[in-house]
Amino acid sequence: MKLMDLISPLLHKDIINSDQIEQVQIKSLTSDSRKVQRGSLFACVPGHTVDGHDYALDAVKNGAVALIAERRLQIDTPQIIVPSIQKALPIIADKFYSHPTRSLKLIGITGTNGKTTTTYLVEKIFKDYGKKTGVIGTIEMRIGEEKYPVANTTPEPISLQENFHMMVEKEVEVAVIEVSSHALELHRVAGCDFDIAVFTNFTQDHLDFHSSLDEYKQAKAKLFSRLGNAYGDYEQKYTVLNADDPEYSYFAAAAIMQGFTYGIKNDADIKAYNIVNRPEGAKFTVDTPLGSTDISLKMSGEFSVYNALAAIAISLLQGVPLTLIKDSLEAVPGVPGRFEKVDVGQDFTIIVDYAHTADSLENVLKTIKGFSAKRIITVFGCGGDRDKSKRPLMGNVSKKYSDISIITSDNPRTEDVKSIIDNIMVAFKDAPDASYIRIDDRTSAIEHAVNIAEKDDVILIAGKGHETYQIIGTQKYDYDDRLKAIEAVRKKDR
Ligand SMILES: CC(=O)N[C@H]1[C@@H](OP(=O)(O)OP(=O)(O)OC[C@H]2O[C@@H](n3ccc(=O)[nH]c3=O)[C@H](O)[C@@H]2O)O[C@H](CO)[C@@H](O)[C@@H]1O[C@H](C)C(=O)N[C@@H](C)C(=O)N[C@H](CCC(=O)O)C(=O)O
Ligand SMILES: Nc1ncnc2c1ncn2[C@@H]1O[C@H](COP(=O)(O)OP(=O)(O)OP(=O)(O)O)[C@@H](O)[C@H]1O
Numbered sequence: 001m002k003l004m005d006l007i008s009p010l011l012h013k014d015i016i017n018s019d020q021i022e023q024v025q026i027k028s029l030t031s032d033s034r035k036v037q038r039g040s041l042f043a044c045v046p047g048h049t050v051d052g053h054d055y056a057l058d059a060v061k062n063g064a065v066a067l068i069a070e071r072r073l074q075i076d077t078p079q080i081i082v083p084s085i086q087k088a089l090p091i092i093a094d095k096f097y098s099h100p101t102r103s104l105k106l107i108g109i110t111g112t113n114g115k116t117t118t119t120y121l122v123e124k125i126f127k128d129y130g131k132k133t134g135v136i137g138t139i140e141m142r143i144g145e146e147k148y149p150v151a152n153t154t155p156e157p158i159s160l161q162e163n164f165h166m167m168v169e170k171e172v173e174v175a176v177i178e179v180s181s182h183a184l185e186l187h188r189v190a191g192c193d194f195d196i197a198v199f200t201n202f203t204q205d206h207l208d209f210h211s212s213l214d215e216y217k218q219a220k221a222k223l224f225s226r227l228g229n230a231y232g233d234y235e236q237k238y239t240v241l242n243a244d245d246p247e248y249s250y251f252a253a254a255a256i257m258q259g260f261t262y263g264i265k266n267d268a269d270i271k272a273y274n275i276v277n278r279p280e281g282a283k284f285t286v287d288t289p290l291g292s293t294d295i296s297l298k299m300s301g302e303f304s305v306y307n308a309l310a311a312i313a314i315s316l317l318q319g320v321p322l323t324l325i326k327d328s329l330e331a332v333p334g335v336p337g338r339f340e341k342v343d344v345g346q347d348f349t350i351i352v353d354y355a356h357t358a359d360s361l362e363n364v365l366k367t368i369k370g371f372s373a374k375r376i377i378t379v380f381g382c383g384g385d386r387d388k389s390k391r392p393l394m395g396n397v398s399k400k401y402s403d404i405s406i407i408t409s410d411n412p413r414t415e416d417v418k419s420i421i422d423n424i425m426v427a428f429k430d431a432p433d434a435s436y437i438r439i440d441d442r443t444s445a446i447e448h449a450v451n452i453a454e455k456d457d458v459i460l461i462a463g464k465g466h467e468t469y470q471i472i473g474t475q476k477y478d479y480d481d482r483l484k485a486i487e488a489v490r491k492k493d494r
């Protein structure tokens, strides 16, 4: 694509070395100098750790034929200087890849918890409905049966549009992505032509990034306020909103588009009742505008019913028959690292879960308490360089529902693991000594839980779920809660 065509949508821009620019052809886009190829346009992105502008020379040496930046660089390569890279990148990435989301049925899911789980449910339903699916989220990107690693729950604009372009090339019909509040705040999804915007729930998270809960909420609401503003008789856009969430009315007011509501407690278009929470999964009856049915999930907990209701609403809006939706939901075995059981023949239960907020931890522990007669032993920590204020809150939740809390590390990142755990331990200052123990090393913490577990106890290992790494400093080390639990059981049996 000619560079001049590519940057034509950018109103405010200064062109440096313009005498060279007329004939410049752009063959690829990247904001990483290490991925520059001959003919690339390199975007200089100011980051949290380093400034991309400092890598412009490297990029030119690696073959970049032009730069887009926020300030002029002493390099004689053509440069496009814009006020905000953050706002310019999604526009040119969307254009460079020929507006891929306009060729996809695109479903965006936002909310504090339930996004990853709901994407798995939606993917299964549309696959069974005969559609080729694409998914982008915390765990990975999937196109049909192909899996690709991702750096973020919602990738940065160039990667995101490149991924959507790949989906269109591979004839994906329905794409479902998690839309994080970071992504909405940082304009990662600007230009995406969403067809359905989904709200799961709103509780505390990411206050390391958002200055307040209100700012966090406002960020998430952008998915709804930007939906379908080009109102017209082309394909209708829809919302899917959790009618039971205390912030429901805020998100409903943010959208001009209509859609379905779902819930258990309040009136809703997609309404569940007669819920039975069992270790082998939740059962419920659901009433919808297109009929009623009974559903028996392989996933436990009321929170799993909410995720299933969101998936039902999305699918009904796309014309999927309720009978097919039922069969597909009942077939989903579970989601990696979400209430994932680890069973190597031990006489107690081990559950690995991704809960890393007070609300999600409470949801999981309530679910376990709902069907566990014996003790609950909870192993958890909190991530470093993340919301500090949630740490004592998670400690309080574990103290409230667990017979024994084992406080340990999660991904310390660049924080000192001891200070992170100190923040959590505030919750236990008045707790009975026998009800908690601090073990900074996560492997040792899991081993301790397994060693003290007795018949029919339940061990919950929370916070990392599917993660196959532990981030210490800026390094990722191989680490998997599930494997550590298996090793600990085998060690105990020896
Ligand atoms: C804090 C944060 O948002 N970091 C994101 C950011 O990294 P960064 O700012 O540290 O990047 P940097 O290392 O400073 O580099 C700045 C720029 O210089 C470039 N660079 C750097 C080095 C080099 O040699 N050459 C070069 O060109 C980089 O490509 C980059 O464009 O840009 C990277 C590339 O886009 C992201 O992958 C990375 O997300 C990290 C992994 C992260 O943890 N982000 C979290 C906060 C996040 O975004 N979370 C949300 C929600 C998660 C959830 O709740 O599930 C998400 O959507 O993932
Ligand atoms: N609907 C829900 N409401 C509350 N908690 C939930 C819900 N669904 C799942 N959870 C809990 O939250 C954890 C995270 O679930 P999931 O990964 O689906 O959420 P997410 O929104 O993708 O999270 P993240 O923003 O970290 O990617 C699960 O392991 C479970 O403990």
Ligand SMILES: N[C@H](CCC[C@H](N)C(=O)O)C(=O)O
Binding pocket: 138, 356, 382, 383, 384, 386, 410, 411, 463, 464, 467
């Ligand atoms: N992917 C999310 C959640 C990580 C959960 C927990 N393992 C942690 O490190 O805080 C993030 O990067 O914020």
Ligand SMILES: [Mg+2]
Binding pocket: 115, 116, 137, 138, 139, 153, 178
């Ligand atoms: Mg997720």
